[in-house]
Amino acid sequence: MSERILDVKGLKQHFRINRKFTVKAVDGIDFHIDEGETYGLVGESGSGKSTTGRSIIRLYDPTDGQITFCGRDISGKMSKDDERFLHTNMQMIFQDPMACLNPREKVMDIIAEGLDIHKLYKTEDERRQKVYDMLELVGLSKEH
Ligand SMILES: Nc1ncnc2c1ncn2[C@@H]1O[C@H](COP(=O)(O)OP(=O)(O)OP(=O)(O)O)[C@@H](O)[C@H]1O
Ligand SMILES: [Mg+2]
Structure with a gap:
């Protein structure tokens, strides 16, 4: 069930x-x-x-x-x-990416924002890896 x-x-x-x-x-x-x-x-x-x-x-x-x-x-x-x-x-996903993603920030920092706020990593390497894993998960990695 x-x-x-x-x-x-x-x-x-x-x-x-x-x-x-x-x-x-x-x-x-x-x-x-x-x-x-x-x-x-x-x-x-x-x-x-x-x-x-x-x-x-x-x-x-x-x-x-x-x-x-x-x-x-x-x-x-x-x-x-x-x-x-x-x-x-739980999170909101806004329909208009231009209005909710800051175009002046790097993709790395935009994706890592939630990790930064909730302190979900111990090292810079871990932060970077988590962002790459997320990109992989949604099909935006280099291999795609
Ligand atoms: N903070 C607020 N203060 C006062 N009234 C509000 C507030 N937020 C929403 N409303 C009112 O509550 C009602 C519902 O608004 P809401 O934005 O939830 O509708 P919606 O179904 O999302 O509409 P749409 O399809 O246009 O997005 C509307 O009459 C709106 O004016
Ligand atoms: Mg609405």
């Missing part, structure tokens, strides 16, 4: 504009994603797709609901360990 990667229950993300007005960008949604599954969230512009993604990756504090990622509750106040787990195992 495949593992449940993400479980979203009753997720709400409201934005308070002023005393009288609150935008209910996401107002109680449920869905789940299992291992190996590709999930597409479809809806008209302004229906809350991007907000859902930002809430799940915890760019926002969800107004209500429960988000479980690989068995860990990531919807409320997270422990340091859960925070680290989330930030090293």
Whole structure:
């Protein structure tokens, strides 16, 4: 049986504009994603797709609901360990590479940025090797 990667229950993300007005960008949604599954969230512009993604990756504090990622509750106040787990195992991939990759940086440094932030290497050699391995994995190595 495949593992449940993400479980979203009753997720709400409201934005308070002023005393009288609150935008209910996401107002109680449920869905789940299992291992190996590709999930597409479809809806008209302004229906809350991007907000859902930002809430799940915890760019926002969800107004209500429960988000479980690989068995860990990531919807409320997270422990340091859960925070680290989330930030090293879930990421957003933006559609427009020109807007999300800094063209003034070297490919090596762009790819290594996550490794740098999370201190995922001990030596410069290890950093370089991890970047080469990643390029290999996605078919961008010299041999291709
Ligand atoms: N930070 C915010 N503060 C107030 N309102 C917001 C905020 N972020 C999003 N909204 C509003 O929430 C609603 C949902 O926006 P969202 O960007 O999630 O929609 P979307 O489904 O991704 O749309 P699109 O298909 O155009 O990308 C919209 O009405 C938007 O204006
Ligand atoms: Mg969007």
